[in-house]
Amino acid sequence: MNLRTILILGALSAFGPLAIDFYLPGFPAMALAFGTDEKHIQTTLAAYFLGLSLGxxxxxxxxxxxxxxxPLLVGVTLFTVASLACAFAPTLDALILARFVQALGGCAGMVLSRAIVSDKCxxxxxxxVFSQLMLVMGLAPIxxxxLGGVMVNLYGWQSIFIALTLFSALCTLAVALGLPESxxxxxxxPPLSGSxxxxxxxxxxxxxxxxxxxxxIAIAGMFAYIAGSPFVFIKLYGVPAEHYGWLFGSNAAGFILxxxxxxxxxxxxxxAFLLARAVWVYLAAGLTLLGISALHPAALWPLLIPLFICIASLGCIIPNASACAMSGQGARAGSASALLGCLQFSVAAGAAALVGVLHDGTAVxxxxxxxLCGLAVVSVAMLTRRLSLSRCV
Structure with missing residues (x-):
C-alpha cells in the first residue's frame, strides 16, 4: 500500500478522535452560549457515540x-455539512441533532478505511498498516x-466546528482525486437484502x-481511562487543568511508540503471536494499577507507571486484533469492519459509563x-487463539 493511500486513510481514521477530543475544551463556553450546564452539553457527546454505533x-x-x-464520498460530505450545521446551531437540541448526523457521516471513514486495508493486504x-494508522489515532488525543483550547480562547467554540468543516472538505477532495476503488x-x-x-x-x-x-474490550479499558482520568488527575491529585493535557499526551505517546x-x-x-503476549502485559499492568489505587497513595506518580504501560500496550493489541478479525473476510469485509467498529464502541461506552456508576471519590x-477489561481481554484472546491459528498466525 503506497504512502498516499495510507495518509488519506489516516486522515479518515482521525474523524472519530478529532470530533470527540477537539471540542472538549469548548464545553464551558458552549454551556454559557446555550444557557445550560456542562452536564447537558455532554449529551452532544452521547449523541455522537450513538451515531457512530448505528452508522x-x-x-x-x-x-x-x-x-x-x-459510500466514503457520501459519508465524508455528510460530515462536512453536519460540521457546518454544528457551528451555526441556534439551540442545544439543534446541536445534538447535528452531532448525531455528523457521526453518521464520520463513521464512514472509520469503517471503510479498515475495509480498504483488508481489500489490499x-x-x-x-x-x-493498522499500526501506522495508530500514529494518527494516537496523535489526535494529544x-x-x-489546539481546541487555543481556538476556543481566541475565536470561540464555533471555530472548532468550522475547522472540522474545512478538514473534512479537504478529505473529500483527497478521496475524490487520490483514492481509487479497492x-x-x-x-x-452481496445484495443489501441479505445484510x-x-x-x-x-x-x-x-x-x-x-x-x-x-x-x-481493550478499547473499553482506554475509554475507562478517558472517563476517569480527569477526576483522578485534576480533582483527586490536584494536577492543574492546563497540565492535564501533558499527562494525557504522554500516555498517548506511549500508545504511538x-x-x-x-x-x-x-x-x-x-x-496473533504478538496479540497473545501483549494482552498479558495489559492485564499485569491493570492489576498493578488496581493494587496501588487500593492503597490510596499520597502521590500520583505510583499510579502513572502502570497506567502508562496499560495504555501503551494497546498500541499492540488494537491493530493486531483488528487485523486478525478482518483476515479472510473477503466479500464481506465492509460488513465485518462495520460490526467490528460497532462492537468496539458499544463495549467501550459501557466501560466509560461503569466508571461513573462506581465513582467513590478515589482512583479505584x-x-x-x-x-476487569484486562481479565476479559486475556480470557477472550486465549480462547480465540486456540481457534484461529489456521487463519491468523
Missing amino acids: QLAYGPVADRFGRRI DAVGSAK LAPM LPANQPR LRQYGRLFKDRIFLGHALTGG VAQVNARLLAKRGP PMSMVIS
Whole structure:
C-alpha cells in the first residue's frame, strides 16, 4: 500500500478522535452560549457515540454492495455539512441533532478505511498498516484538546466546528482525486437484502467475534481511562487543568511508540503471536494499577507507571486484533469492519459509563474497570487463539 493511500486513510481514521477530543475544551463556553450546564452539553457527546454505533452498521453492507469509494464520498460530505450545521446551531437540541448526523457521516471513514486495508493486504500487511494508522489515532488525543483550547480562547467554540468543516472538505477532495476503488471488480457483491444474514454469519464466526471482542474490550479499558482520568488527575491529585493535557499526551505517546514498534515486529512474528503476549502485559499492568489505587497513595506518580504501560500496550493489541478479525473476510469485509467498529464502541461506552456508576471519590473505580477489561481481554484472546491459528498466525 503506497504512502498516499495510507495518509488519506489516516486522515479518515482521525474523524472519530478529532470530533470527540477537539471540542472538549469548548464545553464551558458552549454551556454559557446555550444557557445550560456542562452536564447537558455532554449529551452532544452521547449523541455522537450513538451515531457512530448505528452508522457503522449501515455502511458495511452498502460498501460490500456498491464498493468503498461512493459510500466514503457520501459519508465524508455528510460530515462536512453536519460540521457546518454544528457551528451555526441556534439551540442545544439543534446541536445534538447535528452531532448525531455528523457521526453518521464520520463513521464512514472509520469503517471503510479498515475495509480498504483488508481489500489490499493480508493479515500481516493489514496489521502493519493498522499500526501506522495508530500514529494518527494516537496523535489526535494529544494535539486536539490543546489546539481546541487555543481556538476556543481566541475565536470561540464555533471555530472548532468550522475547522472540522474545512478538514473534512479537504478529505473529500483527497478521496475524490487520490483514492481509487479497492473492491475487486470480479468479487461477488452481496445484495443489501441479505445484510442481516451477513451480520448473522459474522456473529456465528467465533474467530471474528473473538478478535473483535478482544480489541473492543481493550478499547473499553482506554475509554475507562478517558472517563476517569480527569477526576483522578485534576480533582483527586490536584494536577492543574492546563497540565492535564501533558499527562494525557504522554500516555498517548506511549500508545504511538508501541504501535510503531509493533509494525516492525510484524516482519518477524504474526499478529496473533504478538496479540497473545501483549494482552498479558495489559492485564499485569491493570492489576498493578488496581493494587496501588487500593492503597490510596499520597502521590500520583505510583499510579502513572502502570497506567502508562496499560495504555501503551494497546498500541499492540488494537491493530493486531483488528487485523486478525478482518483476515479472510473477503466479500464481506465492509460488513465485518462495520460490526467490528460497532462492537468496539458499544463495549467501550459501557466501560466509560461503569466508571461513573462506581465513582467513590478515589482512583479505584477507574483502575477496577481497567483491570476487569484486562481479565476479559486475556480470557477472550486465549480462547480465540486456540481457534484461529489456521487463519491468523
